[in-house]
Amino acid sequence: MGEVVKLAHGAGSVETSQILESLIFSKIEERLKKVEGGLGIDFPDDAAAIPMGDGRFLVVTVDSYTVNPPFFPGGDIGVLAASGSINDVLMLGGKPIALMDAIIVEEGFPLEDLRRIVDSMLRVLREEGVALIGGDFKVMPKGQIDKIAIATVGIGIADRLIVDRPQPGDKIVVSGYLGDHGAAILARQIGIIDEGSGGGLVSDVKPLTRLMLPLVEKYGPHIHAARDPTRGGLAMALNDWAKASGTVIIVEESAIPIRPQVAYYANMLGIDPLALASEGAAVLSVSPDVAEEVVEFMKKLGFDNAAIIGEVRKAERYRGYVLLKTVVGGLRILEAPRGDLVPRIC
Amino acid sequence: MGEVVKLAHGAGSVETSQILESLIFSKIEERLKKVEGGLGIDFPDDAAAIPMGDGRFLVVTVDSYTVNPPFFPGGDIGVLAASGSINDVLMLGGKPIALMDAIIVEEGFPLEDLRRIVDSMLRVLREEGVALIGGDFKVMPKGQIDKIAIATVGIGIADRLIVDRPQPGDKIVVSGYLGDHGAAILARQIGIIDEGSGGGLVSDVKPLTRLMLPLVEKYGPHIHAARDPTRGGLAMALNDWAKASGTVIIVEESAIPIRPQVAYYANMLGIDPLALASEGAAVLSVSPDVAEEVVEFMKKLGFDNAAIIGEVRKAERYRGYVLLKTVVGGLRILEAPRGDLVPRIC
Ligand SMILES: Nc1ncnc2c1ncn2[C@@H]1O[C@H](COP(=O)(O)OP(=O)(O)OP(=O)(O)O)[C@@H](O)[C@H]1O
Ligand SMILES: Nc1ncnc2c1ncn2[C@@H]1O[C@H](COP(=O)(O)OP(=O)(O)OP(=O)(O)O)[C@@H](O)[C@H]1O
Ligand SMILES: [Mg+2]
Ligand SMILES: [Mg+2]
Ligand SMILES: [Mg+2]
Ligand SMILES: [Mg+2]
Ligand SMILES: [Mg+2]
Ligand SMILES: [Mg+2]
Known part of the structure; x- marks a missing residue:
């Protein structure tokens, strides 16, 4: 049997960097790693940036959230999905203005729990004044996904990007x-x-x-x-x-x-x-x-x-x-x- | 037992509209349904739009792809995920410029298959001249997701939006x-x-x-x-x-x-x-x-x-x-x- 995907590949560890490099970063031409004048996977950071033409940048990021259990001490997957993408926008120097969410949920998942999760997400957006401008909603048959996964897209605007370049003395x-x-x-x-x-x-x-x-x-x-x-x-x-x-x-x-x-x-x-x-x-x-x-x-x-x-x-x-x-x-x-x-x- | 999520909720059918309305659209204030001057879930269309300040719009969309089987006659989940989000940008009148991908894959998935899928996605991007500016990569334990799901974010720029308003006579x-x-x-x-x-x-x-x-x-x-x-x-x-x-x-x-x-x-x-x-x-x-x-x-x-x-x-x-x-x-x-x-x- 050939090589297979391992849990470590998704842990944000050395193995994650390796699989991304091997599958994606090394396979794509430099010019397709970013939008001209912006930031993309030419320099992997918390988010990507696209120049707006007036000196400002549009900051965009995506993450999938698969946390198990979906409700945990201190929060739930809804708070996490909203906060995580907001934070990635912030870490690039952006002011978060909008979010999109793509939900995949398991057939049979309690509607009440889904409602709590979505409410948590909306609460974060409301508190932050961030708009929800779109999303997607899919259901997978029972047993084909464990409960729920949410991908969120964070969108913001930056006057100046914080592209990670620590300097000696910092x-x-x-x-x-x-x-x-x-x-x-x-x-x-x-x-x-x-x-x-x-x-x-x-x-x-x-x-x-x-x-x-x-x-x-x-x-x-x-x-x-x-x-x-x-x-x-x-x-x-x-x-x-x-x-x-x-x-x-x-x-x-x-x-x-x-x-x-x-x-x-x-x-x-x-x-x-x-x-x-x-x-x-x-x-x-x-x-x-x-x-x-x-x-x-x-x-x-x-x-x-x-x-x-x-x-x-x-x-x-x-x-x-x-x-x-x-x-x-x-x-x-x-x-x-x-x-x-x-x-x-x- | 309370109500649960049903397959029909994810079918893009009447039930999908109903669950989105009940969980999301009805729960969020009008001002948080879009970025000022743009298009969001105030008017659900193929994608959302954010004004760029110079008359143009940034067009953004997200979809999760869960197609089963991941390889099918005519394509695979990689082609689908890239094409689907590119098409949603186009349908709002945007010119696609960038894509982001968030992959969730099952532990044990053959690396060779994953490579084929990613290669398919990259091939579409190359043919279209669309940049891959970021993404995410998560692994779920064996049995917790059936094979693979990919969320893609499509990003484009529109001089003029096609906001769906069919007119009598059309x-x-x-x-x-x-x-x-x-x-x-x-x-x-x-x-x-x-x-x-x-x-x-x-x-x-x-x-x-x-x-x-x-x-x-x-x-x-x-x-x-x-x-x-x-x-x-x-x-x-x-x-x-x-x-x-x-x-x-x-x-x-x-x-x-x-x-x-x-x-x-x-x-x-x-x-x-x-x-x-x-x-x-x-x-x-x-x-x-x-x-x-x-x-x-x-x-x-x-x-x-x-x-x-x-x-x-x-x-x-x-x-x-x-x-x-x-x-x-x-x-x-x-x-x-x-x-x-x-x-x-x-
Ligand atoms: N979870 C969600 N949160 C916010 N808006 C959503 C969500 N799911 C769908 N929407 C919005 O509802 C509208 C219809 O979504 P839908 O996914 O049916 O469109 P589509 O992506 O063009 O179709 P498909 O998913 O079949 O490709 C879009 O405007 C979308 O942004
Ligand atoms: N599937 C992918 N396709 C393209 N780029 C990717 C992919 N996965 C990750 N990247 C890029 O690699 C870099 C690191 O990604 P990573 O997910 O570790 O960052 P993060 O989102 O800040 O962390 P976390 O996911 O733990 O919140 C980012 O620039 C990201 O855009
Ligand atoms: Mg980060
Ligand atoms: Mg992140
Ligand atoms: Mg959709
Ligand atoms: Mg569409
Ligand atoms: Mg779509
Ligand atoms: Mg990430």
């Missing part, structure tokens, strides 16, 4: 606790010690509009890279950056905001919490001269646990690597995640 | 044979007399760029409505138009181009061929003074079976209805399809 800033979403889903999927309380593991899923729009407005040109650390977590985001920019990124383990229960649970399972997905957090690479100010500004916006967690350096020996200064004082390579922690996290 | 024009795709998939799913030849049932799946761009260029203002008769077929498209415009549409059965084998097969199964999906056909509502010319022009473009099949009339008694002049001379109401012919047609 500080790495995170907006708050990392790994909450991944831990919460993991706990639901494989079980947890304290089922009742959910072990205090709650998804952080939320749109980051009220963080990113003021930040971009105030510090736009100082933000050299922005990403939401979803599949593959912080570990994947930083490795992508180090590799693409040919720098080395050094991170202070003790400075990374991780909730004790997330660290505890990840530890118990032998999983690196830095590879766990967040769905309501941002990682930024920011000019050193404004980094402290940016953190203070984030705190004022309600992101109390924002922190500088590391910095970007010109690479000599560790070009393209991420190094972690551990709590006990050592220095280890923080590798890009491999394999699959848990499927259907988002 | 002629209804089709670009060629109808129902080929539906018949081909149906035959594969439920079996056919002559398995070997496929009974001559071959999908018509293809992008309609070389039809629509010249047509819009030459006859733009005379084309009052354009739709690709996918799920629900011609019957659904015309019923939507009659209802939305408060007209009556009268169609000459003998003028509708249907291949004998499609008619034969549909008849045998007791299915109305006019409700079968096409994936490479267009239905237009065109000013009467240019209708003949438009058909000739289509033929010159290689659409040999283009034909005028009916007309739009100011409604007196049958406001909102579609009437079919049958071959034997009678007049019957052509209703919007109900229920589900066959799931996973597209």
Whole structure:
């Protein structure tokens, strides 16, 4: 039998990059990787951009959401699908203006649950003032899809794109606790010690509009890279950056905001919490001269646990690597995640 | 037990309109149904539009493709996913410039098959000069999705939108044979007399760029409505138009181009061929003074079976209805399809 698709191919890990490269990126001519003057898969980032002709860019992104279970502590697939695509628009420097949703649902799925999911999605849109301008609706026969999957298209407009190019000297800033979403889903999927309380593991899923729009407005040109650390977590985001920019990124383990229960649970399972997905957090690479100010500004916006967690350096020996200064004082390579922690996290 | 999602909800039938209305359209404020100055779910059409500020519109559409089997006579899910979204952009008057794809694939799916599917998609893009600017890739555990589903986002630019508003006096024009795709998939799913030849049932799946761009260029203002008769077929498209415009549409059965084998097969199964999906056909509502010319022009473009099949009339008694002049001379109401012919047609 020939090779087959593996769970790891969809984990947002090294294997995901490899299959995308092999199936898609290497197969398409450079001129068809973007719209002239815009951004596409010539430089894979959170979203794509198309020039509008007046200096502004249209920002577009798509993601499929397959999270299992569809209802989880802190949210549901509706909130996730709306927030995730809104966040990818924001991470490219866009102001989200519209969403489209393509729903695939299993025959026999309770209409009441579908209604709750759609209502969650609409609630996010209403709160964000984002329009729902279209979508699609398909049903698959019972047993041919497990419950529901939703693809959302996020659309926004950017005066200036944040194309991820961390610069030597930059500080790495995170907006708050990392790994909450991944831990919460993991706990639901494989079980947890304290089922009742959910072990205090709650998804952080939320749109980051009220963080990113003021930040971009105030510090736009100082933000050299922005990403939401979803599949593959912080570990994947930083490795992508180090590799693409040919720098080395050094991170202070003790400075990374991780909730004790997330660290505890990840530890118990032998999983690196830095590879766990967040769905309501941002990682930024920011000019050193404004980094402290940016953190203070984030705190004022309600992101109390924002922190500088590391910095970007010109690479000599560790070009393209991420190094972690551990709590006990050592220095280890923080590798890009491999394999699959848990499927259907988002 | 409460109500559940049924196959018919996804068939592009009356039930689809009902569930969309109940779950989504009725739940969202008017101002959030579109981007100011554009087109959204305030007026459900093939795609949505966002004003670019210079008189032009950005046209965006999304569809999920779940066709079963993924390889079928005349194409595969890759060709279908690329062509379908390209066609929805065209039907709103847009020139397709970019595509995004979100793939969900089942663990264990042969990599070779996935490669063939992606190659098919890329081939369409290459032939059409449409860029692939982004996407998403997820894997679901074995048994949780049947093989593969792909959502594609079509993006284009329109100088002038074709917002479906058929006008009394208009002629209804089709670009060629109808129902080929539906018949081909149906035959594969439920079996056919002559398995070997496929009974001559071959999908018509293809992008309609070389039809629509010249047509819009030459006859733009005379084309009052354009739709690709996918799920629900011609019957659904015309019923939507009659209802939305408060007209009556009268169609000459003998003028509708249907291949004998499609008619034969549909008849045998007791299915109305006019409700079968096409994936490479267009239905237009065109000013009467240019209708003949438009058909000739289509033929010159290689659409040999283009034909005028009916007309739009100011409604007196049958406001909102579609009437079919049958071959034997009678007049019957052509209703919007109900229920589900066959799931996973597209
Ligand atoms: N889940 C949804 N959310 C918002 N709008 C939707 C949703 N599903 C469908 N719509 C809107 O309803 C209209 C009809 O959708 P439909 O999918 O039938 O059109 P289509 O894509 O042209 O047809 P097909 O899906 O058969 O190719 C479109 O305007 C579409 O944007
Ligand atoms: N099927 C695909 N076709 C084309 N480009 C793709 C495809 N899958 C991913 N990409 C591109 O690869 C890059 C990384 O995709 P990825 O899905 O990891 O980003 P993301 O959406 O920000 O993360 P997540 O999916 O975890 O939310 C993006 O630029 C994306 O557009
Ligand atoms: Mg992202
Ligand atoms: Mg994403
Ligand atoms: Mg659709
Ligand atoms: Mg359509
Ligand atoms: Mg469509
Ligand atoms: Mg993605």
